[in-house]
Amino acid sequence: MPPIEVDDLTKDYGSVLANDAISFTVENGEIFGYLGPNGAGKSTTIRMLLGLLQPTAGTATVLGADSADEAAMIEAKQRIGYLPATLGFDEEVTGEEVLAYHGSIKGDTRLSDLLDIFSPPIDRPIREYSSGNKRMLGVIQAFMHDPDLVIMDEPTAGLDPLKQAEFNEFVNEERAKGTTVFFSSHVLSEVRQICDRVGIIRSGKLVELEDMKTLLGQGGKRVRIHTTDKAIERITALDGVREVNQFPAGVQFLYTGEYNALLRELAKHDVRDVDLSEPPLEEVFIHYYGDTVTGEDHRETHSNV
Numbered sequence: 001m002p003p004i005e006v007d008d009l010t011k012d013y014g015s016v017l018a019n020d021a022i023s024f025t026v027e028n029g030e031i032f033g034y035l036g037p038n039g040a041g042k043s044t045t046i047r048m049l050l051g052l053l054q055p056t057a058g059t060a061t062v063l064g065a066d067s068a069d070e071a072a073m074i075e076a077k078q079r080i081g082y083l084p085a086t087l088g089f090d091e092e093v094t095g096e097e098v099l100a101y102h103g104s105i106k107g108d109t110r111l112s113d114l115l116d117i118f119s120p121p122i123d124r125p126i127r128e129y130s131s132g133n134k135r136m137l138g139v140i141q142a143f144m145h146d147p148d149l150v151i152m153d154e155p156t157a158g159l160d161p162l163k164q165a166e167f168n169e170f171v172n173e174e175r176a177k178g179t180t181v182f183f184s185s186h187v188l189s190e191v192r193q194i195c196d197r198v199g200i201i202r203s204g205k206l207v208e209l210e211d212m213k214t215l216l217g218q219g220g221k222r223v224r225i226h227t228t229d230k231a232i233e234r235i236t237a238l239d240g241v242r243e244v245n246q247f248p249a250g251v252q253f254l255y256t257g258e259y260n261a262l263l264r265e266l267a268k269h270d271v272r273d274v275d276l277s278e279p280p281l282e283e284v285f286i287h288y289y290g291d292t293v294t295g296e297d298h299r300e301t302h303s304n305v
């Protein structure tokens with residue numbers, strides 16, 4: 001049985017339909033990214049997966065347990081790791097005490113290895129922790145009992161690039177160990193680096209379920225070039241150019257075509273500057289997110305749908 005099975009999962013808060021008949025499956029050993037802008041409904045799904053929130057309709061099954069079945073979930077949670085979006089640690093206790101308490105309930109077989117990797121200042125009280133260190137402590141807590149399934153809500157929010165790279169490497173190693181990992185994010189670059197598959201949620205609806213290779217093909221690069229108007233005309237006529245925005249003495253676009261074709265065209269012109277970068281999620285998925293793209297989910301509210 002797949003570690004996560006979600007079937008027509010729906011949550012209606014009354015004012016907002018936060019999850020609208022969402023269905024997907026996460027396979028054994030998969031690293032699955034749940035991607036969407038702020039307010040899309042990611043946390044709502046995650047909280048229903050863990051039985052922290054009751055669905056209005058539909059079902060979620062984790063490690064064979066129906067998430068609405070409290071008794072089954074108590075047992076399943078022994079083999080699940082969870083990192084919530086908001087970490088509710090007691091500010092007065094030390095990191096060491098947090099981990100000791102968690103270990104006494106769920107186990108701590110991997111604790112010392114995890115402390116070697118993430119090294120938060122465990123002898124200090126939580127109130128002295130930076131937000132990045134708190135999150136690292138949360139990651140350790142999620143993995144320390146060697147769970148079969150780990151569910152994380154925005155695990156890298158607030159991490160500096162170095163810590164983020166450590167986290168990415170760690171998750172990649174978890175893949176080799178066979179741990180199933182489900183995590184939410186609104187940052188394409190992080191799911192791009194570590195996920196096998198991605199579900200994209202917008203306004204409570206799952207709008208796409210893709211494997212990473214397909215996603216990368218769609219994503220392309222953001223290209224910014226300073227050159228002449230004539231060159232811009234030729235370059236933007238290439239296959240794979242979209243979302244073109246011209247500015248004084250230059251142009252910016254998304255490129256999903258052949259790199260050689262772009263380089264050959266650039267070589268023919270007087271190019272003063274070229275910048276290739278990873279586009280933000282909102283640009284890559286403009287066809288999913290529509291034309292009101294700001295990184296926030298501005299759905300219209302409704303009542304009792």
Ligand SMILES: Nc1ncnc2c1ncn2[C@@H]1O[C@H](COP(=O)(O)OP(=O)(O)OP(=O)(O)O)[C@@H](O)[C@H]1O
Nearest residue numbers: 013016018036037038039040041042043044045186
């Ligand atoms: N308890 C609640 N009561 C009413 N509406 C809620 C409640 N919790 C969340 N919502 C609304 O449901 C929608 C989805 O919220 P959710 O927190 O699931 O999104 P998210 O994708 O996790 O966002 P973020 O990335 O900002 O954490 C939002 O419009 C939010 O305002």
